[in-house]
Amino acid sequence: MIRVVLMLIFFIFCSTSGEIVLTHGMKMVGEPQSFRPGTLLRFLGKALRNGWVWTALPLLAGSFYSLLVLLSWAPLSVVIPATAFNYVVGTLGAKYILNEQVSRKRWMGVAMVSVGVALVLING
């Protein structure tokens, strides 16, 4: 049981921190100035030269593999709420690490999405 809980914590940490780090890196890169192929290629090149983007990759890979391990260790009824809970943890990270202003309306939306995803996946 303890190894499942530790792996769940590891999965949620890797998943949310990977996405937050990737977002931080992309904010530093800045948005593409147009959607022309040349500009998009330069944008991609700039993103690939950003250290934060590269830091996100092992974290996201860690979240993918820990999810696979969790699926082999624990029943779906344990793993799926953790997947849905990621939306809440991610929003907390957005508020306190990325300093995004998360309004009450956005929190309500995130909570509804989180419960909705759990219901869809449990029945999927």
Added chain:
Amino acid sequence: MTDQRVRYKTLFMVSLMVVSANLGDLMLKRGMVQIGAVEMSRSGLWRALLSTAHNGTIWLGILFLIGFTLCYMTAVSWADYSYVMPAGAFGYAVQTLLAVVILHEAVSGRRWFGVVLIVMGVLLVGQTHPVTTNQKAVSP
């Protein structure tokens, strides 16, 4: 850049994300069905690895998933993470609709309730400002 313009731009990119992720998953599933059940032995896993590397449908799936990642990276380069992330969950609703319309699968009432919650949640998040941090927006 106006709030409305950022909203439309983000909506466009999230739509591309949802389409790419769904098509990617569909292609991976189709490719794995073509390969067949993977044997859980060293030689079985090695054969599965070689088969996936030589399967065009798997590669098409991987290309779509790379497309999803690029769209995600582009969207969060201007919009809030807490805006893009829940909007991406709209894919689960699309998957359910595709399962009913194309695959004629039976969908339980609980799953439909989940879809309704996701759509309402995404609509609520969509009404908030897409950018709330002090970044300098660059007009396309």
